[in-house]
Amino acid sequence: TQTLFPCSFETAGSHVIQVQANVSDSILTDNQFAAALTIWDEIKVLLVDGAPSSQALQGETDFLSVALTPYSFARVTLSDLVRTQTVTSDKIKPELLADFRVVVLANVPRLKDDQVDALRSFVEEDGALLVFAGSGIDTKWYNDKLFASGNGLLPAEFGVPKGKIDDKGQSARIVAQHFDHPSLEFFNEASNGDLSTAEIRQWYELKPTTPEAVVVARLDNGDPLLVERAFGDGVVMQVATACDADWSDLPMRPFFVPMMQQLVTTLATQLTPPRNIRTGEPAVALFTDAASTQPDETAYEQNAPLLSIVTPEGARQTIRSVPQGKRLTARFEGTRRPGVYTMTTPDSQSFHFVASTSREESNLDVLDELKLKSLADGLSAKVAVSPEEYLAQDYLRRHGREIWRYVLLGLLAFMFLELVLQQRFSRVRT
Structure with a gap:
């Protein structure tokens, strides 16, 4: 049985929600369920359009922009979680990238070397990059500069183009499987959309050759459609087809909106350590501090900020953070009891963690x-x-087992045998 409880939050940040069922049974402790949530005010996404157009829905990122901000385009009072800005590739600069959580390259032919360096730094410092293919990309440049034999940003090398957009080639469909990646788990529920109904008319063969590359989704001919890799503190996802309607009918499918939103929001948030953990697992928080950029890293490590953590019993403990790149990491190992753990930074920023036991422990069969x-x-x-x-x-x-009786019986038997043998040998001598 499923019941919907709409919830609203006054402020962004870390929150805890809890549901309790008032029933009488033999195990009262499992009649409640708590979860730690991170509420985002907004996720800023930069769309880099490689083939812009002044006509409606003819630009490379037009469909994607609508999918990410549907309420804004519908002009309703509801607000979108994602806020987008569309630019051309010549606008990519470090100061622009610093304002965004996710950058999308959509059919961008190529970039300058300093722009590649800016993107690399952006991803290494906890940014997310989503790369769509298209008819205008220079695959040789992408392979040389962005893949770089597995040492660059891209998780896979671009291979040969496949299919035809004029319906004369063989099309492909997304394999309808059980998705394990967080960005596509939403579609494991059939009512949320069937990805296999989309027709992919043209795509590039992707060749992931590094152990860091993870194939998120495949086409029914076996070619990867989505490939992801971690890079520094950030993440990069590569898509074999385009995000407009030229190479596929994805933008025409009802699931396109939730699919694009799931991809972007997951990329923006998945590198955050989990806040809902099992008892015994560490509670880990990543945060930034103004002093973390000071040049003397060794001195800073010795004087990293102290955080306080409150356990479910109300006890307060102190833990020291550790520098990790441009951020700080706080780790608490003592989550042995189920409940809510609250970690607080020196500037009063709170992180909530919910530790729970397996629900299988409530099965009394x-x-x-x-x-x-x-x-x-x-x-x-x-x-x-x-x-x-x-x-x-x-x-x-x-x-242990008592063996003295057996030892005593053996000794008596040996003594009796010795006596018998002695009498027998004495008769022989006589």
Whole structure:
């Protein structure tokens, strides 16, 4: 049974929500569920249009812009999480990139060397880059400068183009599989859209050759459609086809809006350590501090800010942060009890973590003999079917098995045998 509870938050940042069911059962502790949420005020996305047009929906990023900011284009009172700005490739500069969380290259032919350096620094310092193919890209330049034999930004090398946009070539479709990547998990629920209904008429073969590259989605001919890799503190995702309607009918599909929003928002947020963890897992927070850019890194590491953390029992502890690139990392290992842990920085910024046990622990069904034996064998354990048997096994484990009786009997038997042999040999001598 699913129930929808609309929630609104007054401020952006870290929050905790909790749901409690008022029922009477044998396990009261699992009648409540808490979750830590990070509420974003907005995610700023820079769209770099490689083929702009003055006509409506004819530019390379027009469909993408509509998908990311549907409320703005519909002119309704609701606000979009994403705020976009569209520029041409000549506008890419470090000072521009600094204002954005995600940068999208859409059919951009090529860039200058200083622009590549700016993008590289942007991604290394916790930025996200999304690269779409298209008819105008210079694949040789992309492979030489952005892939760079696996040492550049791109997770995969561009191969040969496949398909035809004039319907004379063989088209492909997205494999309808169970998606493990956070950006596509939304579509594991059939009611949210079927990605396999889209027709991809033209695409580039992508060749991921580095162990860091992860294929997020494939076409039904086996070619990768989405490939991702971590780069520095940031992430890069590469798409084999274009984001407009020239190479596919993706923009015409109802799921295009949530698909693009899922891709962009996941890229913007996935490098943040998880706030909902299992008991025993570390609570990790990344944050920035004005002093983290000072030149003496060694001195700063010794004097990194102290954070306080409040445990579910109300106890307060202090932990020291550690520099990690341009950011600071705070790590707390003592999440042994379930509940909410609140970490606070010196400037009063709070991070909430919810530690929970597995929901399977609330399953009180008795295991059958076969499953019980299999579990015991896997743990190299023995099954005690009664309290008496358990006490006997526990006594044996603590004190060992009594063998003195057997030793005494053996000694008596040996003495008796010695006596018999002595009498026999004495008769022989006589």
